[in-house]
Amino acid sequence: MNLIIDAGNTSVKMAVYKGKALVSFATIMPLDFLNSLKIIFNEFPYIKNAIVSSVRTLGEEDVKQLSVYCKVHVLNATTKIPFKNGYGTPKTLGVDRIALATAAFYHNRNGNTLVIDAGSCVTYDIITSKGEYLGGAISPGVSMRFNAMHNQTANLPLVEKEGDFELIGNSTITGMQSGVVNGICFEIDGIISQYKARFADLTVILTGGDAQFLSKRLKNTIFAHSNFLVEGLNCLLEYNKD
Numbered sequence: 400m401n402l403i404i405d406a407g408n409t410s411v412k413m414a415v416y417k418g419k420a421l422v423s424f425a426t427i428m429p430l431d432f433l434n435s436l437k438i439i440f441n442e443f444p445y446i447k448n449a450i451v452s453s454v455r456t457l458g459e460e461d462v463k464q465l466s467v468y469c470k471v472h473v474l475n476a477t478t479k480i481p482f483k484n485g486y487g488t489p490k491t492l493g494v495d496r497i498a499l500a501t502a503a504f505y506h507n508r509n510g511n512t513l514v515i516d517a518g519s520c521v522t523y524d525i526i527t528s529k530g531e532y533l534g535g536a537i538s539p540g541v542s543m544r545f546n547a548m549h550n551q552t553a554n555l556p557l558v559e560k561e562g563d564f565e566l567i568g569n570s571t572i573t574g575m576q577s578g579v580v581n582g583i584c585f586e587i588d589g590i591i592s593q594y595k596a597r598f599a600d601l602t603v604i605l606t607g608g609d610a611q612f613l614s615k616r617l618k619n620t621i622f623a624h625s626n627f628l629v630e631g632l633n634c635l636l637e638y639n640k641d
Contacts, residue, residue: 402439402449402469403632406457407495408519411435414629415443421626432461440468450474450636452494452628472639474498474632479639481505483531493522495628500524500532501638502631503604511598514627515587518607519543523590527598538586541609544579560612584616591619 400422403414411432415423423443427435440446451462452474465471472478474494482504486492495516503512503526513535516522520543523535539547541560549557558575566581568574587605595601605614606627614623624630 400443400446401633401636402443402446402465403629403636404449404451404453404457404465405495405498405629405632406451406453406455408455411457412629413439414626414633415439415446416633419633421630424626424629429457432457433464436465436468448472448636448640450632450639452498452632454493454495472636474635478635480635481530481638482526483529485531485533487534496522496524496535498628498631498635499606500526500631501635502627504530504532505631505634506604506627507602510600510602512602512604513591513594513598515591515603515605515621516607516628517541517587517605517609517613521583521587521607523594525594525598536590540607541579541583541612544583545575548575548579560609564616580616584613587613588618591617591621595619 401416403416405412411427411429413425413435414421446469448470449465450472462471462473476490480501482500499514499516503514509528511528512526514524517540519540521538521540525533525535545558548555558572560580564576564580566577568577591603603621604624604627605621606624610623610625614621
């Protein structure tokens with residue numbers, strides 16, 4: 400059994416896989432990490448391997464504690480990957496994007512795949528039908544856009560993504576909601592259309608914390624997959640086992 404740990408900007412996702420089957424999944428806060436480890440290994444004592452993808456929230460001490468329970472692989476730029484990496488600066492490629500590219504590679508081995516991860520940032524990553532990762536784009540996510548308008552202006556309030564979003568906002572709050580939500584949807588739809596014009600038979604996968612929120616507001620046909628990143632991490636762990 401494998402333990403998959405995806406430590407993002409604000410929370411930690413912990414998943415247990417038996418082969419390719421997901422048997423347990425939880426999202427926790429970083430302060431609960433060590434206690435959650437005890438609970439998981441009590442419930443799944445046959446976990447032998449773990450992989451850690453940490454953007455910011457886990458440190459060396461956390462990984463050290465995890466290594467008491469099982470063999471640990473920390474995802475980084477030197478990790479062996481199953482696809483050809485055409486990124487111009489591979490050492491700067493984020494571990495989350497490596498995992499997403501891996502999931503895309505195994506999900507659609509003979510096709511072109513665009514993965515859109517709608518989280519703190521919105522990332523776009525393309526894997527071609529030849530198994531080559533080319534790169535993509537990074538832009539601010541939904542919450543980041545709301546926070547930026549509030550923090551970098553004198554009078555704009557902090558707004559949440561709730562309710563219905565009309566094109567024409569009739570108040571400051573609804574105007575901000577329209578600008579952020581409609582703006583990010585127009586962005587995603589526009590980028591998908593440009594990729595479709597360049598790559599034949601393109602499969603588009605939307606994942607991340609805001610995937611479900613955005614998917615019903617997009618015009619392009621997509622596949623929403625909430626656990627795509629942890630699936631990619633499990634594939635990477637299997638690929639890197641001795």
